[in-house]
Amino acid sequence: MRWLARILKLIGVAATIAIAAGVVAYQQVEKSLAAPxxxxNSAELVVKSGENVRTLLTRWQQQGWVESELWLRLALKLKPQLANIKVGTYQLPEQLTVEQALALLVKGVEAQFSITLVEGGTIKQWLAQIAEHPRLKHTIESPQALAQxxxxxxxxxxxxFYPDTYSFNAGSSDLELLTRAHLKMEQELQxxxxxxxxxxxxxxxxxxxxLASIIEKETAVASERPTVASVFINRLNKKMRLxxxxxxxxxxxxxxxxxxTRKHLQTKTPYNTYRIDGLTPTPxxxxxxxxxxxxxxxxxxNYLYFVASGDGGHTFSKTLQEHNRAVKRYLALQKQ
Structure with missing residues (x-):
C-alpha cells in the first residue's frame, strides 16, 4: 500500500502547486487590470472599425501603455464583459486603470467635440466654418444642397438654423449637425x-x-432690439420701405x-430695401x-428712423428732420 500513499502524496503536492499557481495567476491578472x-497626462484613443479587444491590447503593449498583454488576455477569460469594446473616439482621463479604460470603451462613452454657430452668421459662413472642423464629415457643398x-x-x-454651441461625436456629418440646428429653429420660431x-x-x-434676421444685423445691443423692431413694424404699417x-x-x-457705397444703395437686388417694398424674400x-x-x-x-450714435448704440427719431440732425451729429463724431 506504500505505492498508493506515494501516489496520493504526489497528487496532493500537484494539487497544492496548481492551487498556488492559480492564486498567483489570479493575483497577476488583478494586478494587470489595476495597473495605471x-x-x-491624457490621450485620445480611436477604436477603429473591425478592431477587437485583442488587437487593441497588442497596440497598447506596442505603445508602452501596458506591460504585457498576456495577463490581460487571461483577464478577459475571467471578465469577458471587458471584451465588448465599441468603435469610436475616446478621451482617456489622466488617472485611469487598465480595467477602467476597458470599461469606458465597453460603455461607448465617446469624446465630445463642439462648434459654435454664432448669432447673425449666414449659412454660407457657417458651412465654411463647419467644413474646416477636423472632426466633422463634410457632405454639404452649398446652401442649395442643404435646402434640398x-x-x-x-x-x-x-x-x-438656430445659433448655438453644438456637441457631437467625431465623424458626425455636417448634415447631422445642421439638421439639429434646423429642427431647433423650427421649434423656437413656432x-x-x-x-x-x-x-x-x-x-x-x-x-x-x-424680420428677426434684419433686426439681428442692425444692432448688437440686446436692449435695443425691441425698439429697432418697432421702427420696422411702424414702417411696414405705413407702407414705407425699410x-x-x-x-x-x-x-x-x-x-x-x-x-x-452709393452704388450699392442704388443697385436693385431682391434684397435692397431701398429699392423694394416690404421685407426681403428670405432672411x-x-x-x-x-x-x-x-x-x-x-x-x-412712434419711431420711424434710427442711426448709429457713435457709442455702439443708436439714436431713434420720429421725424425725418430729427433723423437728419442725428445723422449730422454722427458724421461730426466720425470726423473727430
Missing part, C-alpha cells in the same frame, strides 16, 4: 409665433424670421468689401432667439 494605463437635403421650401435656406403680439403686419412665421443697409450688403454678396442671416422675440413683441413707439 501608461498613456501620459432638409426639404426646406426655399432654395436659399438662410435663417432656418413657439414665438404662437405667442406673438397682435396685430403685426406679418403674414406668417417665416416673415417673422425674416431702407436698411444690412439687406443691401446681403444682396450684393461678394461685391461688398467692407464699405457700403439675411440666422437670427438669435432674442431677435425673434423682439420681432414678435416690438416696443410701442
Amino acid at each position: 494605463l501608461a498613456h501620459g 437635403a432638409l426639404k426646406i421650401d426655399q432654395s436659399n435656406p438662410e435663417g432656418w 413657439r414665438v409665433w404662437q405667442d406673438r403680439q397682435q396685430p403685426l403686419p406679418l403674414n406668417n412665421a417665416y416673415e417673422l424670421l425674416t 431702407q436698411t443697409d444690412p439687406t443691401v450688403i446681403y444682396g450684393v454678396g461678394d461685391a461688398y468689401n467692407g464699405d457700403i 439675411i442671416a440666422n437670427p438669435s432667439l432674442a431677435s425673434i422675440e423682439a420681432a414678435a413683441n416690438p416696443a410701442t413707439s
Whole structure:
C-alpha cells in the first residue's frame, strides 16, 4: 500500500502547486487590470472599425501603455464583459486603470467635440466654418444642397438654423449637425409665433424670421432690439420701405468689401430695401432667439428712423428732420 500513499502524496503536492499557481495567476491578472494605463497626462484613443479587444491590447503593449498583454488576455477569460469594446473616439482621463479604460470603451462613452454657430452668421459662413472642423464629415457643398437635403421650401435656406454651441461625436456629418440646428429653429420660431403680439403686419412665421434676421444685423445691443423692431413694424404699417443697409450688403454678396457705397444703395437686388417694398424674400442671416422675440413683441413707439450714435448704440427719431440732425451729429463724431 506504500505505492498508493506515494501516489496520493504526489497528487496532493500537484494539487497544492496548481492551487498556488492559480492564486498567483489570479493575483497577476488583478494586478494587470489595476495597473495605471501608461498613456501620459491624457490621450485620445480611436477604436477603429473591425478592431477587437485583442488587437487593441497588442497596440497598447506596442505603445508602452501596458506591460504585457498576456495577463490581460487571461483577464478577459475571467471578465469577458471587458471584451465588448465599441468603435469610436475616446478621451482617456489622466488617472485611469487598465480595467477602467476597458470599461469606458465597453460603455461607448465617446469624446465630445463642439462648434459654435454664432448669432447673425449666414449659412454660407457657417458651412465654411463647419467644413474646416477636423472632426466633422463634410457632405454639404452649398446652401442649395442643404435646402434640398432638409426639404426646406426655399432654395436659399438662410435663417432656418438656430445659433448655438453644438456637441457631437467625431465623424458626425455636417448634415447631422445642421439638421439639429434646423429642427431647433423650427421649434423656437413656432413657439414665438404662437405667442406673438397682435396685430403685426406679418403674414406668417417665416416673415417673422425674416424680420428677426434684419433686426439681428442692425444692432448688437440686446436692449435695443425691441425698439429697432418697432421702427420696422411702424414702417411696414405705413407702407414705407425699410431702407436698411444690412439687406443691401446681403444682396450684393461678394461685391461688398467692407464699405457700403452709393452704388450699392442704388443697385436693385431682391434684397435692397431701398429699392423694394416690404421685407426681403428670405432672411439675411440666422437670427438669435432674442431677435425673434423682439420681432414678435416690438416696443410701442412712434419711431420711424434710427442711426448709429457713435457709442455702439443708436439714436431713434420720429421725424425725418430729427433723423437728419442725428445723422449730422454722427458724421461730426466720425470726423473727430
